[in-house]
Amino acid sequence: MPSASRVLKIGAVVLLAVAILAFPSIAPNPYILSAGVLVLNYAVLSTSWNFVGGFTGYISLGHGALAGLGAYGTGLLVAKGGLPPFLALFVGAGLVAALAVPIGFAALRVRGASFVIVSISLVLILLLVFQSWASVTGGSRGLVVPRPFDLTRPEHHRVFYYLFAALLAVALLAWWLIDRSRFGLGLKSIREDEDKAEALGTATFAYKLIVFVVSAGFTALAGGMYALWFGDLDPVFQFSILTGSYLVLMALLGGVRQLFGPVTGAIIVGVALEYFKVEYGDTPLHLVATGLLLALVVLFMPDGILPAIGDLWKRFDRTERSSIREVTAAELREQRLAEAKGATR
Amino acid sequence: MPSGALLFQSVLLGLLLGGLYALLASGLTLYFGIMRVVMIAHSAFLILAAYLAWYLHERAGIDPLLSMIVTVPLFFGAGVLLQRLLLTRLRPATLTMMSVLLTFAIALLIEGLLGYAFTGTQRRINLGYGSASIEVFGARIAVVKLIAFVLAVVALSALYLLMKRTRFGRALRATIQHRDAARLLGIDTDKVAGFGFGIGLATAAIGGTALSLDTTIYPSLHWHWIGPLMAIIVVGGLGSVPGAAIAALVLGMAQSLLQIPLGTTWAQTVFYVALFATLAIRPQGFFGGRLAQRF
Numbered sequence A: 001m002p003s004a005s006r007v008l009k010i011g012a013v014v015l016l017a018v019a020i021l022a023f024p025s026i027a028p029n030p031y032i033l034s035a036g037v038l039v040l041n042y043a044v045l046s047t048s049w050n051f052v053g054g055f056t057g058y059i060s061l062g063h064g065a066l067a068g069l070g071a072y073g074t075g076l077l078v079a080k081g082g083l084p085p086f087l088a089l090f091v092g093a094g095l096v097a098a099l100a101v102p103i104g105f106a107a108l109r110v111r112g113a114s115f116v117i118v119s120i121s122l123v124l125i126l127l128l129v130f131q132s133w134a135s136v137t138g139g140s141r142g143l144v145v146p147r148p149f150d151l152t153r154p155e156h157h158r159v160f161y162y163l164f165a166a167l168l169a170v171a172l173l174a175w176w177l178i179d180r181s182r183f184g185l186g187l188k189s190i191r192e193d194e195d196k197a198e199a200l201g202t203a204t205f206a207y208k209l210i211v212f213v214v215s216a217g218f219t220a221l222a223g224g225m226y227a228l229w230f231g232d233l234d235p236v237f238q239f240s241i242l243t244g245s246y247l248v249l250m251a252l253l254g255g256v257r258q259l260f261g262p263v264t265g266a267i268i269v270g271v272a273l274e275y276f277k278v279e280y281g282d283t284p285l286h287l288v289a290t291g292l293l294l295a296l297v298v299l300f301m302p303d304g305i306l307p308a309i310g311d312l313w314k315r316f317d318r319t320e321r322s323s324i325r326e327v328t329a330a331e332l333r334e335q336r337l338a339e340a341k342g343a344t345r
Numbered sequence B: 001m002p003s004g005a006l007l008f009q010s011v012l013l014g015l016l017l018g019g020l021y022a023l024l025a026s027g028l029t030l031y032f033g034i035m036r037v038v039m040i041a042h043s044a045f046l047i048l049a050a051y052l053a054w055y056l057h058e059r060a061g062i063d064p065l066l067s068m069i070v071t072v073p074l075f076f077g078a079g080v081l082l083q084r085l086l087l088t089r090l091r092p093a094t095l096t097m098m099s100v101l102l103t104f105a106i107a108l109l110i111e112g113l114l115g116y117a118f119t120g121t122q123r124r125i126n127l128g129y130g131s132a133s134i135e136v137f138g139a140r141i142a143v144v145k146l147i148a149f150v151l152a153v154v155a156l157s158a159l160y161l162l163m164k165r166t167r168f169g170r171a172l173r174a175t176i177q178h179r180d181a182a183r184l185l186g187i188d189t190d191k192v193a194g195f196g197f198g199i200g201l202a203t204a205a206i207g208g209t210a211l212s213l214d215t216t217i218y219p220s221l222h223w224h225w226i227g228p229l230m231a232i233i234v235v236g237g238l239g240s241v242p243g244a245a246i247a248a249l250v251l252g253m254a255q256s257l258l259q260i261p262l263g264t265t266w267a268q269t270v271f272y273v274a275l276f277a278t279l280a281i282r283p284q285g286f287f288g289g290r291l292a293q294r295f
Helices: A004-026 A030-056 A063-079 A085-108 A112-132 A153-180 A182-192 A194-199 A204-230 A241-254 A261-280 A285-300 A305-316 A329-344 B004-035 B042-060 B064-089 B092-118 B143-165 B167-177 B179-184 B189-214 B219-236 B241-262 B269-281
Strands: B133-136 B139-142
Touching: A004 A030, A004 A153, A004 A305, A030 A063, A030 A153, A030 A182, A030 A204, A030 A241, A030 A261, A063 A085, A063 A112, A063 A204, A063 A241, A085 A112, A085 A204, A085 B269, A112 A241, A112 B092, A112 B219, A112 B269, A153 A182, A153 A204, A182 A194, A182 A204, A194 A204, A241 A261, A241 A285, A241 A305, A241 B092, A261 A285, A261 A305, A285 B092, A329 B092, B004 B042, B004 B064, B004 B139, B004 B143, B004 B167, B004 B189, B004 B219, B004 B241, B042 B064, B042 B092, B042 B189, B042 B219, B064 B092, B064 B189, B092 B219, B133 B143, B139 B143, B143 B167, B143 B189, B143 B241, B167 B179, B167 B189, B179 B189, B219 B241, B219 B269, B241 B269
Parallel strands: none
Antiparallel strands: B133 B139
């Protein structure tokens, strides 16, 4: 007999899957459907981000650039290389994953701070290069990617909606598999205490690098899919520092330790972003709103919404008490400090 | 091959630019030393100070240099509050990562509010001495650039004297080197750290004033500054003020010289190339000590 909370969890996941799959049929107009595609794109991107952010605790603000690289890789291979669209998608993602090896090598050799610096620099340098190198990338005039299917606009949105949903399912499956594996355990030990993990023989550098490359690959796939869907690329939007910060905000808001955290966050933030764009247009206020929300999440809810809901549920459900508690190194430290304080008094 | 005069001019301009980079990078280094915080909002505050200088000049006709009387104490206070009220709330175990996000959020807030208040229009201060220049051995140097450099040098020297010669500077350096040991010696490390942050942000106020003298400003300009500044502190070694200053001068000079064959846009890439090369070859930077080893 599965416990009540487990039934509830499975129920919630099934409900989410049904809601995602049914959305195109109930969407009232093509605009809403295209917003749905955008939200799913964000969901794939933030889930891909969470391979690095969730498992290792290394926060990257540069995943927007990796998505942009995937988009431009796919777009250039189709528009200039003449490759079939979906072959170009996978070749593009492969190239980005290969490029992620030297980037990760430089960024991950040392601890946290340098990684963040490299991730931001990546966005800035790529924006510079793609804007200036107009002969190849089209520069600020943009790059037009031919459409893969000969369909009407609503049909086009519908097909890509399901393609993004499939990609999301694959990304979630990969995350889930890593989460349950020995590899995932090693990654999480890096998140909790990198020194101890290394001392216990975890190949921390190799682990970090592998998961960074996996994350980059998925991010590039999502970016390339976006290029095929949207059909028009502009460096200012593809290599925007904001994209990266949206992904972080989504993952943190939903909860980086949860499989469905980034998806939840992407739905909340993605819908809010679209709503904001419709209501207030393109004013600098969206920067203010993003900044405020990010600051509030970092200060008051760094573990995200899903754990908060979980805690709430546990208060009412007294049947489930696990014998081994899951606590983070930070919580343990705080607990020990509190005990030490109590002992000295 | 560019002529000798052009080269000389570029070297001088590189030196002047490097001075400003050095001042700003020293602020970033200070934050990192005190709390292991990469302060993304540093350059956003820089642009904010430039906007305040522009606004005061536009509305009240005050010389930008005089605006520092307002902005420097204001930013010092903001820095203290930022450290005491916000950064100390974060959990110690995830401080480095979360502080990046928090200061990033602050940078977005500043950029958005600046855009809202002053629109995205490019602004520039028109000074009486704005177009004046002096000749040094055949190279023309704009007076405003010279003023900015002098400002940077004075501020950096003051910072150096403060760190090396005063009681507070000793307490600050002790806090950076070993927080717990400093507390055992009776230093109120929380207070010192807060003041350290205030001083760091005050460098942004001075730098912003210097910047406003000869640069066209717009709200998203800070992204053009944070990249080079972060590259400088990594190349110099995270947490090392002299390292940051040397790296700032070297890279500023390199940028200025590379502008001759490559043009302004591609010359900027020198910072990122240096950043990646440093991390791949010598991750602790070229002047960083024990502190940089682990970050």
